[in-house]
Amino acid sequence: MILFPNAKINIGLNITERRPDGYHNLETIFYPIDIKDALEVVKSDKLSFTSTGLEIPGLMEDNLCVKGYHMLKQDYDLPPVSIHLHKHIPIGAGLGGGSSDAAFFIRLMNDKFKLGLSVDEMTDYARRLGADCAFFIENKPVFAFERGDEFESIKLDLSAYKIVLVMPPVHVSTGEAFRGIKPTPVKDSLFDLINEPIADWKKLIKNDFEQTVFKNHAEIRGIKAALYEAGAIYSSMSGTGASVFGIFAETPDLKFLEEENQVFYL
Numbered sequence: 274m275i276l277f278p279n280a281k282i283n284i285g286l287n288i289t290e291r292r293p294d295g296y297h298n299l300e301t302i303f304y305p306i307d308i309k310d311a312l313e314v315v316k317s318d319k320l321s322f323t324s325t326g327l328e329i330p331g332l333m334e335d336n337l338c339v340k341g342y343h344m345l346k347q348d349y350d351l352p353p354v355s356i357h358l359h360k361h362i363p364i365g366a367g368l369g370g371g372s373s374d375a376a377f378f379i380r381l382m383n384d385k386f387k388l389g390l391s392v393d394e395m396t397d398y399a400r401r402l403g404a405d406c407a408f409f410i411e412n413k414p415v416f417a418f419e420r421g422d423e424f425e426s427i428k429l430d431l432s433a434y435k436i437v438l439v440m441p442p443v444h445v446s447t448g449e450a451f452r453g454i455k456p457t458p459v460k461d462s463l464f465d466l467i468n469e470p471i472a473d474w475k476k477l478i479k480n481d482f483e484q485t486v487f488k489n490h491a492e493i494r495g496i497k498a499a500l501y502e503a504g505a506i507y508s509s510m511s512g513t514g515a516s517v518f519g520i521f522a523e524t525p526d527l528k529f530l531e532e533e534n535q536v537f538y539l
């Protein structure tokens with residue numbers, strides 16, 4: 274069975290509070306985008322994991338799909354499987370690629386082996402693997418809060434716009450992005466701000482990680498500036514970076530960015 278885990282972008286991200294469990298309370302809008310991996314699982318005589326495409330850092334046992342297998346295996350009588358992942362979603366990009374693989378792995382195993390898990394049960398399994406894994410179970414635009422793993426439905430459809438995503442040749446780790454963050458309660462919640470006209474988002478909606486990440490990576494700040502220069506209605510770094518997206522009325526000419534960066538026209 275093959276599924277195609279997709280990426281997400283964050284539209285706005287406020288870090289509001291430090292939590293006693295070492296995490297932070299945050300609020301953000303998760304929006305699915307059309308950059309995809311391919312994930313295949315077949316029954317086998319022993320557990321294996323292979324990958325093609327982009328190189329994934331870490332050991333096989335660290336891969337979130339393999340972690341997902343061991344997690345489900347504790348509760349269900351699963352046969353060994355061969356997992357193959359074709360990696361296309363940039364890594365260390367703030368696009369949630371690894372998290373999406375994990376969530377789609379749970380969905381795939383649920384279908385393939387008829388585990389009978391409800392959406393809520395799959396979401397609970399997913400959040401054990403990582404805060405933003407949970408979003409990819411339902412995989413529709415949401416307002417996310419607490420650790421980023423509690424959700425409120427929203428109506429947000431950007432299909433009339435052109436989204437462009439730029440991935441510079443740098444990776445930002447989640448740890449690096451959180452370093453130096455000063456959690457601040459919000460006056461106006463993103464849950465409401467997202468209903469304002471997109472033309473007003475620039476002055477209303479921010480990503481708190483830009484402050485810490487732009488300090489060390491001027492080139493990421495530069496990409497955001499370039500997207501506004503090219504006519505973006507709204508532009509932001511996604512999640513903890515390093516990717517930056519722009520929302521445009523018409524497909525912009527960004528050839529000048531393509532030499533140094535990977536540019537996705539979505």
Ligand SMILES: C[C@@](CO)(OP(=O)(O)O)[C@H](O)COP(=O)(O)OP(=O)(O)OC[C@H]1O[C@@H](n2ccc(N)nc2=O)[C@H](O)[C@@H]1O
Nearest residue numbers: 295296297367369372403404405406420421447512513514
């Ligand atoms: C911060 C976000 C925003 O979208 O970054 P991106 O990964 O998307 O860029 C995500 O919620 C990340 O989710 P995910 O990458 O699954 O996080 P996890 O693996 O659970 O956590 C990695 C580390 O990030 C920190 N962390 C993560 C989420 C959160 N709400 N508070 C935190 O403090 C913790 O230090 C944690 O040990």
Ligand SMILES: Nc1ncnc2c1ncn2[C@@H]1O[C@H](COP(=O)(O)OP(=O)(O)O)[C@@H](O)[C@H]1O
Nearest residue numbers: 330331336337364365366367368369370371374
């Ligand atoms: N299936 C996977 N794909 C990508 N990275 C993975 C995967 N499983 C585990 N990882 C680990 O997660 C880290 C980055 O995860 P990813 O979700 O792509 O980052 P980000 O959301 O910041 O772009 C990698 O450094 C890698 O070690």
